[in-house]
Amino acid sequence: MTSIAPENDRGLAGQTIFISGAGAGIGRGIAEALGAAGAHLALFDLDAAAIEAVAAPLLGQGLRVSCHAGDVTCADDVHAAIKQAVQHHQRLDGAVNNAGIVGASADVLDYPAEVFSRVMDVNVMGVLHCMQAELGVMKQQGRGAIVNIASAAAIIGWAGQSAYVASKHAVVGLTKTAALEYAAQGIRINAVCPAFIYTDLTAALFQTPGVHDAAVANHPIGRLGQPHEVAEAVMWLLSDRSSFAVGSSLVVDGASTID
Numbered sequence: 001m002t003s004i005a006p007e008n009d010r011g012l013a014g015q016t017i018f019i020s021g022a023g024a025g026i027g028r029g030i031a032e033a034l035g036a037a038g039a040h041l042a043l044f045d046l047d048a049a050a051i052e053a054v055a056a057p058l059l060g061q062g063l064r065v066s067c068h069a070g071d072v073t074c075a076d077d078v079h080a081a082i083k084q085a086v087q088h089h090q091r092l093d094g095a096v097n098n099a100g101i102v103g104a105s106a107d108v109l110d111y112p113a114e115v116f117s118r119v120m121d122v123n124v125m126g127v128l129h130c131m132q133a134e135l136g137v138m139k140q141q142g143r144g145a146i147v148n149i150a151s152a153a154a155i156i157g158w159a160g161q162s163a164y165v166a167s168k169h170a171v172v173g174l175t176k177t178a179a180l181e182y183a184a185q186g187i188r189i190n191a192v193c194p195a196f197i198y199t200d201l202t203a204a205l206f207q208t209p210g211v212h213d214a215a216v217a218n219h220p221i222g223r224l225g226q227p228h229e230v231a232e233a234v235m236w237l238l239s240d241r242s243s244f245a246v247g248s249s250l251v252v253d254g255a256s257t258i259d
């Protein structure tokens with residue numbers, strides 16, 4: 001049995017949560033925070049070694065953790081992972097559809113169409129595949145909570161990032177629609193919209209000189225965010241403490257989208 005420190009009690013102990021893109025960055029931060037809150041986990045990622053590394057210390061804490069390597073753009077991978085996860089854990093209380101990519105940086109006129117398609121495939125079709133697999137289980141259970149990781153780019157524009165912005169607006173649209181369709185069936189579906197968070201994804205962007213400082217200047221709080229700060233919002237939306245939050249897009253952004 002794992003013991004939960006009072007400050008980590010989010011009402012999620014003993015629940016089973018699926019996380020896509022759990023091998024790095026925000027997904028890894030969510031896995032670690034949920035583990036500290038006593039949740040059992042089903043970790044999904046392209047990178048098998050990365051999720052095994054996330055799982056190892058959590059298994060040491062007495063949690064049940066299953067690892068599922070796969071690609072969210074492949075519906076078969078996702079459905080097989082959810083099926084295996086339910087066989088392993090006997091339940092699926094919540095899911096965090098987090099896997100995503102940023103794509104190229106180019107104005108619309110020059111944006112490579114194949115990259116645009118790839119971004120839509122991972123960020124939108126990936127979330128759709130995950131929700132379809134999760135909803136199949138949650139509908140039977142008559143309960144569940146899904147959190148889709150969108151972005152501040154779902155709220156505002158971002159010059160040079162048309163594919164990413166379009167994909168994240170689509171994630172919010174999918175979230176709102178599915179929320180309406182399943183609210184009466186005991187399944188709550190919400191999104192979280194983080195601004196810049198320090199991860200591998202942003203590290204790649206910050207290799208371009210000036211981008212990091214410009215990003216900080218766009219956040220009135222005076223700094224960028226950390227994965228655990230996104231995890232707090234996700235855990236609230238997964239737990240019964242957010243029981244009346246349905247179809248919302250919770251902004252976690254250091255005030256960067258206000259003006």
Ligand SMILES: NC(=O)c1ccc[n+]([C@@H]2O[C@H](COP(=O)([O-])OP(=O)(O)OC[C@H]3O[C@@H](n4cnc5c(N)ncnc54)[C@H](O)[C@@H]3O)[C@@H](O)[C@H]2O)c1
Nearest residue numbers: 021023024025026046071072099100151196197199200201
């Ligand atoms: N970092 C930010 O500033 C930021 C801000 C807002 C939203 N987001 C969103 O948060 C999510 C996570 O971003 P991050 O910064 O942690 O990224 P990251 O690149 O650090 O980690 C992403 C993880 O997802 C996995 N992944 C990528 N494509 C996959 C696929 N097709 N199938 C399965 N797994 C896949 C990667 O292997 C990696 O482990 C993304 O949806 C991203 O758009 C990030």
